[in-house]
Amino acid sequence: MKTFSISEVAKELDLTVYTLRYYDKEGLMPFVERTPSGTRLFKETDIGALKIVECLKASGMPIKEIKNFIDWCSDGDSTLQQRYDMFVERKATVEAQMEELKKTMEIIEHKCFYYKTALEAGTEDVHKNNKIGSFG
């Protein structure tokens, strides 16, 4: 079976080898096997699991909670409910983040317009009659 070195995996996932070893230290990859001398051997499925780790990270989950999930995975079917619940909750938090990002975007777009017109006028004073503050 084809395996990959830590640097190959780092490249694939756009992480550093430091980060991967740190994840290992934190218990995020108990499944990765080793050669007798200790070198890590990553399988395709290990890379898949790490992609889930990256997904959870991208959803804003802290490393320690991701570790809980990994532990549940190791515990087998008895933890299916927890894992399901976790993903449902993740879904909710990501939805909330999308909502917030949308609001952020609206303000930023408004600012783009604000500065575009100010630039055209050569001064911010064109907006002085708006309720938008002096830092517009």
Next chain:
Amino acid sequence: MKTFSISEVAKELDLTVYTLRYYDKEGLMPFVERTPSGTRLFKETDIGALKIVECLKASGMPIKEIKNFIDWCSDGDSTLQQRYDMFVERKATVEAQMEELKKTMEIIEHKCFYYKTALEAGTEDVHKNNKIGSFG
């Protein structure tokens, strides 16, 4: 003119007074006036400016870069171009974040489905024939 105490502003923006004082220390609110004895007096426009700070923070901008923006604001019309460029760039990064969040969401929704069916079957084994790894 009506003013607000630091704790009122903290409440309004859902921040702690510690955080607000930290922002001040970092130069994010040079516009806030003081009583002769040193107590901060926030005006409505100050709160408006802080909302922009929060917006930039929400867009992922680090405090030091937000400070640059605040400095530009203090410098007046000569920095209109920089500020415009900054918001245009912010718009792009927020769009990128939305894209990534969407991808994250897709994986999470897939996982919700994966665990829902596994729960119904009572075991994760129902997915064993998929290319999804052992930590599915």
Next chain:
DNA sequence: GTTATACCTCGAGCCCACTCTAGGTTTCGG
């Protein structure tokens, strides 16, 4: 007037997620 509460500064401390250094072993190309 006094007591409690809110304000202030300065600097230390904390947590997270890396990031790197030192010192050593292993593997691989020529």
Next chain:
DNA sequence: CCGAAACCTAGAGTGGGCTCGAGGTATAAC
């Protein structure tokens, strides 16, 4: 068989963003 490059661990260091403690002043409520 040798030297370079990649691997390993343990533990220290970094940077960002707060968060808090000490020690002190100011205002508000009784």
